[in-house]
Amino acid sequence: MDSPTPPPPSDPFAAMDPEMAAHPQPLFKMLRESMPVIPVDTGGVALTRRVDVEEVFRHPEIFSSNADAVDLQNIRPLIPLQIDPPEHKKYRKLLDPIFAPREVAKLEEWLTESVNELIDHFVDQGEVDFSAEFSTLFPTRVFLGLLGLPVDELPHFLALKDGIIRPQVAVGSTYGSPESLAHQKQTAEAIYAYFDKVLDQREIERQDDLLSRFLDASVDDQELTREDILDICFLFLIAGLDTVTASLDCMFAYLAEHPDQRRLLVDDPALVPAAIEELLRWETPVMGVVRVAVQDTEIAGCPIHEGDMVMVMLSSVNTDEADLPDAEVVRFDRESNRHLAFGGGVHRCLGSHLARLELRVAMREWHRRIPEYAVAEGHTLAYTSGIRSIDHFPMTFPTS
Template sequence: MPMNDQHLTYSPFDPEITEDPYPVYRELRHHAPAYWSAQANTWVLSRYDDVSAALVDPTRYSSASGIFPTPPGVDMTQLFLPMLIMTDPPRHTALRKIVSKAFTPRRIAELKSHVHAIVEDLLSHSADSSRWDFVSEFSGPLPAIVIADMLGVPREDRDRFRSWSTTLIQSNPTRGEFGPGLDAAAALYDYFSAFLAERRAHPQDDLMSALVQAEADGEHLSEEELLGFCLLLLVAGHETTTNLLSNSAVVLSENPESRRLLTDRPELVPGAVEELLRYDSPVQGLSRTLIQPVDLHGQRMMAGDTVLLLFGSANRDEDAFPDADRFDIHRAPERQVAFGRGIHFCLGAALARLEARIALQTLLASRRDWEVDLDSAVRLRSGPIRGYISLPIEHACAPAQAE
């Protein structure tokens, strides 16, 4: 039986903890850096060095059995189609090589003016509002539109994308609550099955056609792998950006001096995005399964055990980031792990950063001051994802040039 600090209780799905997990993370790092969470049936690693080391060690920390804590006997690979994020080498190496042929840096870079136009259009709809919902009117639609346009699917389907995505990430696998998430995944698979067939018959200049046609070393993605990548792109690409922006709105509301400095010096925004990723990571953690026993901090974690790697805690580790609980736009947090590290480093990181930079620069240029109504906000109830379903913004319509 694993031994833990008797005063600590941690589960990634505890709503009281997800409200503000950082004090609990601090206790884990200081007193139980290898913690057994009986409620979630997983080990929990919270220190920066431990999380980083596990992320770059797929020979011991496997992704092939799933990336979320699950009850004993539940096999995530039987619930969802194959996904890049749930594979190990050598298959992961081959899949990543194929996908990278379609999801290229050039394709992302070419989106800059397109993303800017989408941001301007979304903000124009709330230009005369003194109160608006940041998620439903801005941070939610932006990545949904970008992904829809990239894939070549109709924009009017973006609301369905958002619904599927939110349902998927709010499933609680530790309680066996798979039903709604599986229904959402099935709906997405059905949607993209028909769409893939159409793109095979009539290729277009879009990411979906490129994925169908992409090959490396004579291999293509299988139908199941294509559908799995569509689900991954929807959830990872959509939720990361939506919640990065939503969390940023809150952090910048709570740090008005930093917000005004970014308004006056927009060239600081790219660095600030890295600090925002570190300070309140949209992805708080993902799991691995041990291939062999690991001894760490006086605990023996056995082969077959699940290990939750807390990105959000690693990014607040004082040993890696001095004064880690302070938001500092002048910090250079190159070591932050919000997008992971190693072979599973987020394929869409460049896209998320591009969207966040453009969104924040444009928002700050048109709305210098705002406050968030946290009392009316509705937080996501998701273990791995930190963000909001609804985030009312007040006094956000005053133009920057008015001062």
């Protein structure tokens, strides 16, 4: 279906209505049982079973993640997502240590302060738009901090991200329409120009931030080029913000609607890490990723032609009872959780440790300060499809 980026126009699930996007699990169960390999009218298939998806992830030489899989009007492939092995490995060799658990753990105190600063703004009010005042702001502030950019850049940063991920909203059209493509292209150019300018500043004076680190980094004795760094920054902007926002939206909506499960976390915060894994599995905020076949092949007996799109439905894989017998039960006491919410194979999420820490800190601090909450009375949450975020999430809670 789609990557941590929006679905291409040919995506049969792009038009999933908000009600279905709110609870996609029954649809995928039905598809796994009746049509596990779904033909897509523009050529290609969507896959719903874990066994088929694992086959795709095992063979990046056949199922490529190159720029044909998702076009965001970027002028060069995004690094490392749109680079295939073996070249892909050299970028991960550079980036993996920067996002390793030990490095990421150093951010915990700063993340804790950041979450609490946001909560301070509304904790005494008894109500908040969770999406506007928390889930969108937190990951964006984290990224600005990591890139050494001031917080007042936040609205501009969000506009750049949205101009790529949901250009149709800015122009009041549909995804893939000429107006929306033009806006996406214009935004892509603005992103390159924006980071180019910041990199010029860092060339003059290094800071303690990711951009300065990239300027001094080398892989196999070769420095990253300016274009390499721009292509990494472009991907970070679209991969590292909406994904965490959507995960927070999905998780807090679930907990708002399941008070018994929420109280388990309030009573025993040690359950938070396991709850996050389980909610990543059950909710699968990034519903799918896309590959393109670079040779003729077949999956589950179904012919695939060179150039066909293969939509990997992570959402479905994570609730596949052939792999997990009680997949339909949400349990915070699973001993292991092999979910694919961060994808699989060589392109598995680079930022998973950072994302997990952001989610853990947010969930721990929120429940410490606001243990009881609910979706505002009379409001039905509307989820976006593809990446399951909630644009408007009014929440109420008691104040002390």
